Amino acid sequence: MTATTRRTRLFDRLTRVAGAVVLVLILGFLLLPPLFVGVLSFANQEHFGFPPQEWGFRQYIEIGDSPAWGRAVLYSIGLAVPVAVLSVLIVVPAVLAIERSKLPGRRGIQAAGMSSLIIPIVAYAVAMYGVYAEVGLLGSYLGLVLANTILAIPFVLVTAGAALSQIPPDLELAAMTFGASRFRAWWQITLPLLLPAIFAGSLLAFVTSFDEAVFINFLGGAGQVTLPKAIFDSVRIGVDPVITAISTIFMVATSALMYLVARLRRR
Amino acid sequence: MAPLLVALVALVGYPLIKLGYDSLTLGDGIGNYVTAVSGTAAQRSFLVTIGSSALVTAIAVIVGFWLSWYLVTTTKAWLRNLLWVSILVPFWLGTIVKNYAFVLLFARNGVINGLLVALGLEPVGLLYTPTAVVFGITYSLIPFATLAMYAVVSTINPSLVIAARGMGASRFGAMRQIALPLATPGFVASGSLVFALSIGFYITPVLLGGAQSPFVASVISANVLQYFNYPVACAQSVLLLLMAFVVIGAAYALVGRDRLVKALA
Numbered sequence: 001m002t003a004t005t006r007r008t009r010l011f012d013r014l015t016r017v018a019g020a021v022v023l024v025l026i027l028g029f030l031l032l033p034p035l036f037v038g039v040l041s042f043a044n045q046e047h048f049g050f051p052p053q054e055w056g057f058r059q060y061i062e063i064g065d066s067p068a069w070g071r072a073v074l075y076s077i078g079l080a081v082p083v084a085v086l087s088v089l090i091v092v093p094a095v096l097a098i099e100r101s102k103l104p105g106r107r108g109i110q111a112a113g114m115s116s117l118i119i120p121i122v123a124y125a126v127a128m129y130g131v132y133a134e135v136g137l138l139g140s141y142l143g144l145v146l147a148n149t150i151l152a153i154p155f156v157l158v159t160a161g162a163a164l165s166q167i168p169p170d171l172e173l174a175a176m177t178f179g180a181s182r183f184r185a186w187w188q189i190t191l192p193l194l195l196p197a198i199f200a201g202s203l204l205a206f207v208t209s210f211d212e213a214v215f216i217n218f219l220g221g222a223g224q225v226t227l228p229k230a231i232f233d234s235v236r237i238g239v240d241p242v243i244t245a246i247s248t249i250f251m252v253a254t255s256a257l258m259y260l261v262a263r264l265r266r267r
Numbered sequence: 268m269a270p271l272l273v274a275l276v277a278l279v280g281y282p283l284i285k286l287g288y289d290s291l292t293l294g295d296g297i298g299n300y301v302t303a304v305s306g307t308a309a310q311r312s313f314l315v316t317i318g319s320s321a322l323v324t325a326i327a328v329i330v331g332f333w334l335s336w337y338l339v340t341t342t343k344a345w346l347r348n349l350l351w352v353s354i355l356v357p358f359w360l361g362t363i364v365k366n367y368a369f370v371l372l373f374a375r376n377g378v379i380n381g382l383l384v385a386l387g388l389e390p391v392g393l394l395y396t397p398t399a400v401v402f403g404i405t406y407s408l409i410p411f412a413t414l415a416m417y418a419v420v421s422t423i424n425p426s427l428v429i430a431a432r433g434m435g436a437s438r439f440g441a442m443r444q445i446a447l448p449l450a451t452p453g454f455v456a457s458g459s460l461v462f463a464l465s466i467g468f469y470i471t472p473v474l475l476g477g478a479q480s481p482f483v484a485s486v487i488s489a490n491v492l493q494y495f496n497y498p499v500a501c502a503q504s505v506l507l508l509l510m511a512f513v514v515i516g517a518a519y520a521l522v523g524r525d526r527l528v529k530a531l532a
Binding site: 036111119213227255262 | 286366484492505
């Protein structure tokens with residue numbers, strides 16, 4: 001073995017170790033913050049501090065003592081359910097048209113449907129503020145439902161679109177050969193096959209609305225307090241340790257829903 | 268298709284057009300733009316926003332490449348699962364929870380300062396700094412960066428790198444000369460998306476940067492909600508939109524629509 005190859009081998013081993021070390025740092029960066037929130041939610045303390053002196057369920061008990069959190073959760077759910085329904089009703093017919101028809105401009109509409117994902121959100125919020133001030137939707141329930149729906153649409157569009165492109169159009173053609181109308185072929189063949197994806201999309205829409213925290217600040221009124229808004233207002237003032245418990249419940253709930261979405265999409 | 272079209276026109280197209288129109292017709296007209304970028308505070312907010320977003324973009328695409336490369340090349344199932352979970356965790360947490368997690372880490376009596384004091388060191392002021400904001404936005408955008416990168420990196424044949432090494436290249440050299448050039452479209456697609464998203468972040472600058480944080484998002488929100496200076500907020504929003512469109516448009520021209528759409532999906 002020559003000196004050069006020995007040096008190359010040493011260099012290779014160093015590169016490999018350095019690569020692995022960086023990977024561990026990245027994984028730590030991604031996984032540790034939520035882990036700290038979860039662990040610290042079991043600290044018994046009135047004012048946040050680290051390390052905590054005592055452990056227990058104090059924060060979780062405090063959530064129950066303050067009805068404001070429950071009201072915020074209910075308000076968020078009351079927004080997220082109609083958003084999930086509305087975005088499915090808007091997107092599913094459009095997905096059928098995009099994947100199954102030859103209408104001109106259908107790919108353009110698909111791309112436009114994704115646009116709310118990439119518009120800088122604060123600029124979008126100002127634009128919506130201007131429109132809502134004009135038509136009197138500021139501080140209204142309907143305004144928030146519509147605004148959250150437009151944010152949820154891309155997720156339903158992607159989920160349902162990907163699923164539909166996997167369902168062979170031949171199935172519809174076969175049904176039509178046996179005498180079904182085009183509408184009946186969609187309704188009885190394609191739609192049932194698409195249902196898991198529609199359900200996954202509506203869950204994503206639900207989570208998107210439940211988690212929405214920017215529009216609510218610009219478009220919501222004083223009485224409209226969603227859970228993200230309540231947390232946001234509290235964290236703005238300081239670190240209330242109760243938030244660790246609320247955040248932990250929030251994380252577990254959204255992670256469970258997202259896991260369900262992943263399972264539904266894999267089928 | 269009609270309901271979607273109506274929703275997009277009424278809730279995306281019209282608001283954006285009205286934003287541009289209002290920015291030019293209300294208040295001082297074109298003077299809104301002059302106000303938007305004059306004064307040291309306004310100028311500083313744009314510089315800090317652009318600089319921080321550039322830093323976020325650089326970190327996020329490097330992390331995205333790193334994670335994608337291990338995802339594509341690892342043969343260990345447990346590592347692949349761990350990587351997917353780590354990439355998806357920031358997605359699953361919820362906007363507000365992610366930012367709260369960083370408040371807990373960075374606060375004066377938070378986790379990092381607690382550890383520093385335990386080690387006999389002085390506590391440091393981390394919360395309410397642009398550094399904290401960069402960490403927070405990067406955390407939120409790593410999933411986007413990684414998925415966009417993965418769409419490209421997963422098309423690279425890892426045997427090419429093995430072949431290069433068989434022909435005498437070092438591990439580092441093979442990565443630099445074979446893998447990185449092939450991943451260039453991924454860097455462009457994911458970098459442009461991350462930058463466009465980053466400049467519009469609102470929650471993170473406010474919670475981690477403080478109410479007076481020098482980010483455009485905070486300035487815009489103060490103009491709308493505190494000073495009722497809607498015309499100038501419109502002008503500042505239009506400037507953010509233009510930056511995002513220019514960056515995304517450049518990426519579109521460089522790598523095409525498919526890679527950008529794939530990056531989002």
